[in-house]
Amino acid sequence: MQRHDYSGADDLRAMQDLVQRTWSPRCRWHVGDVAWGRYAIPGAAAGFRTALWSDGDQVLGWGWAEVPGFLSWAVDPTRPDVATEVVAWFESVAECTERTTTVLQPEAHLVDALAAAGYSPDRAAPYFVHHHRALDDVEEPQLPDGFRLRHVEPGQSAARAAVHRAGWSDFGSRVSAESYAEVMAAWPYRPDLDWVVETDDGEWVASALGWLDDHNAVGLIEPVGCAPAYRRLGLARAANLAVLQAFRDAGAASALVGPRGDEAYPVPARLYRSIGFAPGARTVTYRRTG
Ligand SMILES: CC(C)(COP(=O)(O)OP(=O)(O)OC[C@H]1O[C@@H](n2cnc3c(N)ncnc32)[C@H](O)[C@@H]1OP(=O)(O)O)[C@@H](O)C(=O)NCCC(=O)NCCS
Structure with a gap:
């Protein structure tokens, strides 16, 4: 497994390929909101730190940190070890003491990695419901x-x-x-x-x-x-x-x-x-x- 830093539109497409390959109603991301989130806000990309984990041509996970401390991410559910790697990477690039991330509740492989790294659910935070x-x-x-x-x-x-x-x-x-x-x-x-x-x-x-x-x-x-x-x-x-x-x-x-x-x-x-x-x-x- 290799990790590389995001370097442009080809990597965005690779991130979307993972989302498309693993999509189900139990996933946070769709190929569309990945594109919208990356491009819609002028200048936002200057605050993005993004890395991709892959095995050969296949992307297994990605982490997209919005500094100082918010993580968006997707990981192949068959590779919970990659989820652990993404959280460890996020801990290394975050620039503040309070770090947050949002997952869809059924994404157990992400929830498990967060719990192991000391994250707790924030029951008072706003949330979204997929319809x-x-x-x-x-x-x-x-x-x-x-x-x-x-x-x-x-x-x-x-x-x-x-x-x-x-x-x-x-x-x-x-x-x-x-x-x-x-x-x-x-x-x-x-x-x-x-x-x-x-x-x-x-x-x-x-x-x-x-x-x-x-x-x-x-x-x-x-x-x-x-x-x-x-x-x-x-x-x-x-x-x-x-x-x-x-x-x-x-x-x-x-x-x-x-x-x-x-x-x-x-x-x-x-x-x-x-x-x-x-x-x-x-x-x-x-x-x-x-
Ligand atoms: C949400 C938003 C898009 C609704 O636009 P809109 O053109 O006023 O909505 P519509 O007139 O088509 O309303 C359709 C139905 O939505 C519900 N609804 C819309 N506005 C409502 C309000 N202020 N209070 C309660 N129900 C409301 C009603 O069920 C309504 O049907 P009804 O008027 O027959 O009762 C608009 O308020 C908006 O742009 N908000 C800011 C951006 C936003 O939040 N976007 C959605 C993010 S997911």
Whole structure:
């Protein structure tokens, strides 16, 4: 087994290959949110420390530290020894006394490695719940008068980034035309899975980005947003249904979305449950201090 430091887009694709090869509803990562997480925030990569563990051509695990102290990671469940290696590496690159990571609760090989390294679950931390639905019977999107659905075209990263920022303005999103162009250039982005709601004046006001894992026939929706002035009109619901129909047309059998599950932020989960998603596994944050 070898370890090497991340050195560019080929390594991102290798990280996604591991996620795709080992994906199940019991896994934290989908190929889409790996791409989104790496590229969406301008300048974020300067704080990433990333390493990959492999055996020959096969990637067995990766660790992606956001300094000072947060770890994202994926490990082949048949290789719990690699999980131990990733945690030890993270301990060596973290730059603070309080280190955290988030896993999906069923990822026992990761939980075991964390417990052995002295991490404890943080029961008070916010968490996310993966929601799933089948795609054989997707309802038609409905919009109020004055709005229409369209998917993004290549070259529209500036408008697409702007509608994302509008939807996420409560949180101060920094997604830019340049960073969204990087998202659009990343595998497996497809403009026909990236949907917006447009007003009659041509303003984009709601959005939902879909990512297809064609090997597992599962689509991920990440992220979703609606500009505050246009909320509660059914626009996000329509954009999500448009993505679900596009997933189905592209050959997906099921879809996945991961809203917050804790009571501090319940609205997105209500939206997804209102269009047929059902809750599955939740995330758990683990923490080590000292
Ligand atoms: C979550 C968000 C996308 C909803 O957008 P929206 O266009 O207002 O949602 P819709 O009008 O399509 O609502 C669909 C359903 O979601 C639920 N919902 C939406 N907003 C709600 C609210 N404020 N309170 C309670 N339920 C709500 C309802 O079930 C609603 O159906 P109903 O209006 O028939 O009762 C929007 O609030 C937003 O952009 N938030 C910030 C970004 C974010 O959190 N994105 C999701 C992350 S997973």
